[in-house]
Amino acid sequence: MYPDDRAPHAVVPEELEASLVVPQRIAADWAARTGRDFDDVVSSIRSGKPASFDLSADGHVRAGFELETFESTNVAALLPGSDPALQDEVLVLTAHLDHLGIGAAIAGDSVYNGTLDNASGSSALLTLASVLTRMDAPRRSILFLWVTAEESGLLGAEYFARFPTVSPRRIVANQNIDGVMGMITAATDVLAFGYEHSNLSQAVDYAVSLTGTPVSPDPTPEENLFIRSDQYAFVRNGIPAIWVQGGRTGLDPARDPQAELDKWIVERYHKPSDDFVQPLDLEGVRRELRANLLVTYHITNEMGPIEWDPDSFLYRRWVGG
Numbered sequence: 001m002y003p004d005d006r007a008p009h010a011v012v013p014e015e016l017e018a019s020l021v022v023p024q025r026i027a028a029d030w031a032a033r034t035g036r037d038f039d040d041v042v043s044s045i046r047s048g049k050p051a052s053f054d055l056s057a058d059g060h061v062r063a064g065f066e067l068e069t070f071e072s073t074n075v076a077a078l079l080p081g082s083d084p085a086l087q088d089e090v091l092v093l094t095a096h097l098d099h100l101g102i103g104a105a106i107a108g109d110s111v112y113n114g115t116l117d118n119a120s121g122s123s124a125l126l127t128l129a130s131v132l133t134r135m136d137a138p139r140r141s142i143l144f145l146w147v148t149a150e151e152s153g154l155l156g157a158e159y160f161a162r163f164p165t166v167s168p169r170r171i172v173a174n175q176n177i178d179g180v181m182g183m184i185t186a187a188t189d190v191l192a193f194g195y196e197h198s199n200l201s202q203a204v205d206y207a208v209s210l211t212g213t214p215v216s217p218d219p220t221p222e223e224n225l226f227i228r229s230d231q232y233a234f235v236r237n238g239i240p241a242i243w244v245q246g247g248r249t250g251l252d253p254a255r256d257p258q259a260e261l262d263k264w265i266v267e268r269y270h271k272p273s274d275d276f277v278q279p280l281d282l283e284g285v286r287r288e289l290r291a292n293l294l295v296t297y298h299i300t301n302e303m304g305p306i307e308w309d310p311d312s313f314l315y316r317r318w319v320g321g
């Protein structure tokens with residue numbers, strides 16, 4: 001996933017943005033100057049009630065941007081739908097195929113393998129394609145799309161969303177896979193980012209009804225994960241999206257998936273150690289693939305019109321209403 005907590009509105013230079021990250025002690029000092037206790041501010045954010053306030057401080061930020069032109073390729077494959085009334089509608093199934101390449105060496109290793117992030121999602125998409133092309137053709141069409149340059153700011157997905165290879169009016173939904181979390185720890189629940197924003201939630205409910213794995217609320221809302229991977233490029237272009245991931249309740253009750261994920265982030269996220277030597281929980285991968293396959297199946301075969309929730313703030317922000 002994209003490392004910053006704000007996906008930049010990249011692609012064209014005039015949309016370059018700068019953000020500022022300060023050490024906690026400075027943030028605490030700024031909060032104190034406004035008469036607030038930093039720990040109170042943090043716990044209010046953690047409780048899901050972030051409230052912005054004036055820092056009463058002036059400052060200057062100088063940022064240097066280096067613009068670089070490069071070519072990198074998205075890979076797309078279309079599975080045409082079989083229902084004359086629905087085949088014009090396309091579900092775009094995405095996973096990003098890029099990672100960080102060669103970088104600064106850590107413990108003598110400079111190859112950033114990106115096994116979880118996002119070879120796991122890319123190969124999950126390949127597996128879904130292999131299964132779905134062997135089943136009866138779906139009623140709606142499916143475009144399997146491996147997007148590039150996610151790590152550079154969702155560039156491949158943004159490019160596709162703006163200049164798709166099918167008529168833009170045909171694209172009715174996006175389902176994204178970024179990091180098969182079950183690879184770290186098999187879970188008995190799933191997370192569904194975007195669940196509250198459109199009726200794609202019905203597809204998640206369908207998967208849950210068959211697998212008995214409940215949908216858990218987002219355990220880390222402050223991470224803003226829904227706007228940090230490729231689905232957000234589709235959302236910004238008006239297309240409802242869903243991202244289904246293994247949850248945080250361990251299949252093995254002795255294991256704590258959130259704690260293991262937190263440890264993984266410290267030890268392996270965007271590091272050479274996100275490699276093939278790390279432990280792989282294949283039961284977790286199987287469960288996450290099954291949930292995603294059922295979601296795809298329901299979207300393409302059983303759902304009525306796919307619609308935003310008109311009360312969604314993302315709908316109001318990007319589509320209007």
Ligand SMILES: [Zn+2]
Pocket residue numbers: 001002003117151270
């Ligand atoms: Zn990443």
